[in-house]
Amino acid sequence: MDDVAAAAGVSRALVSLVMNDSPKVSSERRRRVLDAADELGYRPNRAARSLAQQRSRSIGVVLNDLHNPFFAEVIDGITDAARADGLHVLINSPNRDPELEIELVENFIELRMDAVVVLGARGRPDRLAAAGREIPLVVVGDNVPGVDVVMNNDRRGGEIAVEHFAALGHQRVAHIDGGAGGGAFERRDGFWDAAVARGLDVKVLPGEYTETAGREAVDHLLAAGPLPTALFCANDVVAIGALDRLDDHGFRVPDAVSVLGYDNTNLSQLRRFSLSTIDQPRYRMGCLAMEQVLKRIAGDTSDPVTHLVEPELVPRRTTGSPSPSHSNAGGPS
Amino acid sequence: MDDVAAAAGVSRALVSLVMNDSPKVSSERRRRVLDAADELGYRPNRAARSLAQQRSRSIGVVLNDLHNPFFAEVIDGITDAARADGLHVLINSPNRDPELEIELVENFIELRMDAVVVLGARGRPDRLAAAGREIPLVVVGDNVPGVDVVMNNDRRGGEIAVEHFAALGHQRVAHIDGGAGGGAFERRDGFWDAAVARGLDVKVLPGEYTETAGREAVDHLLAAGPLPTALFCANDVVAIGALDRLDDHGFRVPDAVSVLGYDNTNLSQLRRFSLSTIDQPRYRMGCLAMEQVLKRIAGDTSDPVTHLVEPELVPRRTTGSPSPSHSNAGGPS
DNA sequence: CGCAGCGGTTGAAGCGCTTCAACATCGACT
């Protein structure tokens, strides 16, 4: 920096002002400084800058599962919102290791990020909350007491499924559960309660977020008697498994049975599946998380808040009215 | 840090030694310092540390497409290898914007990362090469002249496809091209050359890395006369599109026509598809990239090198011997 | 007794930047 100042024939402080494009520099000197910097291949040192400025102008994102495309879109929202405020976004991934997750959050604190966003929190809630006391911290996709949270209204997602089925005229419905997966409880309870409230014949099968779980649940359903006419799956992958198994047994979808997924993943969009599903506004979740971060950075110290975003039905070709000509009680028609 | 030193009754320098767990500190004082740090909730400031140490002990990864699961596994390899050497990994994503990609590389330079890895380079090669002169820089998945590169041997991938088809006894084969997508040229040329060398009847259809391209290519193929008995698709998504369209027309796979994808994505693993495909050793690519980075960090200044990794056939249920009883010349049998 | 050697510790300089009080310059206004 001294070299640049010397080359441009100004003081070091002036170079600094130029680098932070302060308005109080004559355009002629600014140009001279910029030229000199270019000439010398000078690059400001951000470590030194954040040390001096006491802030880094960047926020850290702890992305628990790089393989899960769900979060990619959330990050799009985060980065777009951050970029609009001149903040940089730095990501790291603990690869689903809860212990590592906390470490990486702490690493971001040591890096003096201005804030941290955790996507798909798996670490101990109390430790996350403790970190939240050291630095603005918002969690996306999971409910962690004591910190700011942005979540999908999964309970409402379950209700939407029931409403969709009811509108199509279904009476006997079932849900394949997502086990301990994120949001699975809420989806199940929302579905169950809404179905009961409408007087539908409802059934829940245990499962998890895998294709195999979907296949097995269909087998159980078949063993247990007449198939329900509509099947709400905990997520798209489960739905794919169920669809596959239904096809094995010769059931036509949606004539014999309607299938509804959750998440609107790229899978559901494949022509072959054209899976009706329920979308979570991921991009919006990212934006909301960033808005909350900005508030905290600006000095808002009010109690932690929870933002709920609303899921939305994406009807495709796997749901329809139950066909009266089909009796799926005893097998394929 | 002064506070910690005071609380522990030692000098600031000693605290620093403890924080870098130097061996020259008595275990009693070490404990006292650690306790005091804990007490005061002290966290070392890594910005200050990298300023003083002149290195950050972290490497930056520019991940061009967060939505592409391909890179997730590469990053697994990178992080595992980095962690083994006590390096942190920081990721950021330009979201396929070439201009932004360069900016983010430069941002990592300003952050004084020890090295940068670019996944799926889209930026101007000359600017990447220029950045490579300022900092150790390795590119994964694309060929950029003047920098270290780790790539899959896509040409060999095309050859493997031919070998597979030939071993199954196919005579008339075709390829749906990936257009300008990464590695598409090489896959196509490898396939073509190997097929010609074996005297096969070979045909190439233009395409791109989309489902629609797969569907359309099948339509073209049908319009052009008798279907080849084996179809090598530029990647899995294209193959899914092709499969779907073949199914629409009533062709049985693999009896009437074999279909081979590329990438071994999660799609190909779905039971419904069980798509035969060609796998790229992604994790290994990450490790290799990291090894190269470590060499450069250690001071290796030899000419840029290119590491080629070998693809591998993953046979599933969409490829088989052409069935002599099937004549697919005039439509489904 | 003196000194080398050693584990352990200290003070101070410096990493590259920001920032602030203070200063210089100059045109405009009383």
Add this chain to the structure above:
DNA sequence: AGTCGATGTTGAAGCGCTTCAACCGCTGCG
């Protein structure tokens, strides 16, 4: 002519850490 404000510019202090030469107090040796 003198003063004031606006506009630019400067030097120096300080951000939180590392590191190195120097130092301290001790043991063990000749």
